[in-house]
Amino acid sequence: xxRVRTLGPKRPPAAKLKRSPFVPxxxxxxxxxxxxxxxxxxxxxxxxxxxxxxFQGDVDQIAAVLEREVLLNLEVLFxxxxxxxxxxxxxxxxxxxxxxxILERSPVIMAFAWAPSIKRSQITNLEREQQRLFPDxxxxxxDAENRVVPVAERSWYVPVQFIAPxxxxxxxxxxxxASEANRRAAIETSRDTxxxxxxxxxxxxxxxxxxQGFLVFAPLYKGRPTNLEQRREAHxxxxxxxxxxxxxxxxxxxxxxxxxxxxxxxxxxxVQPNPLYSNADPAASKWVNDMGYKTLLADVAGRTWQIQAKxxxxxxxxxxxxxxxxxxxxxxxxxxxxxxYALINVNRNRALVASKEELEKMSLTDGLTQLxx
Numbered sequence: 001x002x003r004v005r006t007l008g009p010k011r012p013p014a015a016k017l018k019r020s021p022f023v024p025x026x027x028x029x030x031x032x033x034x035x036x037x038x039x040x041x042x043x044x045x046x047x048x049x050x051x052x053x054x055f056q057g058d059v060d061q062i063a064a065v066l067e068r069e070v071l072l073n074l075e076v077l078f079x080x081x082x083x084x085x086x087x088x089x090x091x092x093x094x095x096x097x098x099x100x101x102i103l104e105r106s107p108v109i110m111a112f113a114w115a116p117s118i119k120r121s122q123i124t125n126l127e128r129e130q131q132r133l134f135p136d137x138x139x140x141x142x143d144a145e146n147r148v149v150p151v152a153e154r155s156w157y158v159p160v161q162f163i164a165p166x167x168x169x170x171x172x173x174x175x176x177x178a179s180e181a182n183r184r185a186a187i188e189t190s191r192d193t194x195x196x197x198x199x200x201x202x203x204x205x206x207x208x209x210x211x212q213g214f215l216v217f218a219p220l221y222k223g224r225p226t227n228l229e230q231r232r233e234a235h236x237x238x239x240x241x242x243x244x245x246x247x248x249x250x251x252x253x254x255x256x257x258x259x260x261x262x263x264x265x266x267x268x269x270x271v272q273p274n275p276l277y278s279n280a281d282p283a284a285s286k287w288v289n290d291m292g293y294k295t296l297l298a299d300v301a302g303r304t305w306q307i308q309a310k311x312x313x314x315x316x317x318x319x320x321x322x323x324x325x326x327x328x329x330x331x332x333x334x335x336x337x338x339x340x341y342a343l344i345n346v347n348r349n350r351a352l353v354a355s356k357e358e359l360e361k362m363s364l365t366d367g368l369t370q371l372x373x
Contacts, residue, residue, distance in 0.1 A: 021346045022343075022346070025343065025346070029335055032331070032334075036331030036335070037328065039331070040325070043324040043327060047324060052293075055291060055311050056293045059309040063295050065252050066248070066249060066252045070248065070252075073106060074196060076102060077109075077196065077218055078196060080239060080241075081218040081220065081239050084098065091162075092162050095112075095162040100164065100165075103164060108248045109241055110169070110204075111164060111165065111242040113163040113239070113240050113242060114160075114161050114238075114239060115160050115161060115239075116161055117156060117235060117237050117238070118156065119155065123151075123157065126161070130161065134173060137173055138150070139151050139157060139176060140174050140175055140176065141175065141176045142179070142180070151179060152179070154178070154179075156178065157176045158176060158178040158183075159174055159175065159176050159177070160172050160173055160174060160175050177238075180202070183215060185199075186199040186217050187217055190218070190238065191219050191231065191232065192232065193231075194221070194231055195219075195301075196217065196302075197301055198214050198300055198301035198302055199214050199216075200267055200269065200270065200274055200303070201214055201274045201275075202214065202215070204244075212274075213242060213243060213244045213245065214245065214276070215240050215241070216240060216301045217240045218239050220235070220236055220239060245265055245277040249263070249265060249279070260314045261309060261310075261311060261312070262284075262309060262311075262312070263278070263279045263280075263307070264278045264282060264308040265278075265306075266306045266308055267304070267306075268296075268305070268306045269304045273306075276305070282310075286313060287311070287312055288311055289310060291311050292308065293308075
């Protein structure tokens, strides 16, 4: 009898501890996208820095133009002071003839005013003298409700005796400049130091619009005093220039209608900053606060002015390069192509492996009995 060789139970193939072929593809895709994102971010940051530098350069240029305009007008006032000090006396016609030509050539100067320093005992004589030419001239001040009222009793006054151009500034005639705290502080400092001194931002008596103005006082002396005691003794009045900050800024830099840039002039001399001018609403949501920039102007007759500026998103977008987005899009597209190519190869290899295994199985198995040969 023929012995039949029996085969033991067929052992299942050992478990293959192979990683899925998709794992390295996913890892490489994530690494590639991360690299693209990092590279795009790097270029974006550099682009933002370049825009910020460009913005700061624009603001510095605007500030330089405004600074030059302010200093030029202060020099005009100083020259007028020097001319007036050699005039033997002053009256309305003489004051008009001296200042008219300057005002025509300097449109940013709202007015020039002549204001003597007088004692209370001199009020009656001054009013009588002025009323010969200006019947309504009265020494006055403003009360808490901004009404024109007679001056309160003080030891000295600085009334506006002459002002030019009179047509636009007649409301200031007779106003006591020493009646208001900001003006009085500038007046006293100017008298005691001999320098031109500007006021903080104030609402001008003759200005109907809601614009901040400022005055610059130039003291007038008899002779050339050299110390505090001599200056107080020789002092007799002031020539002062009247300026609107908004008109000064717009005349210098023409930025009023620029919707992509917030430009503010702020007086930071005192503890509480005083905004003097803004070309737009600083509370609007379109301004990019993170790119805000500040720079100081040169000394403005004893005051410290700061330029504060912010760009809008429109300003930034107009200067934004397409390179960061291009890097991200093109990199992602290239990685997607690689992933697709890798997946096609994986599927092709799987099909080849399956075919190979099927052929091996067929070659090792009896076609009738399905038993291993």
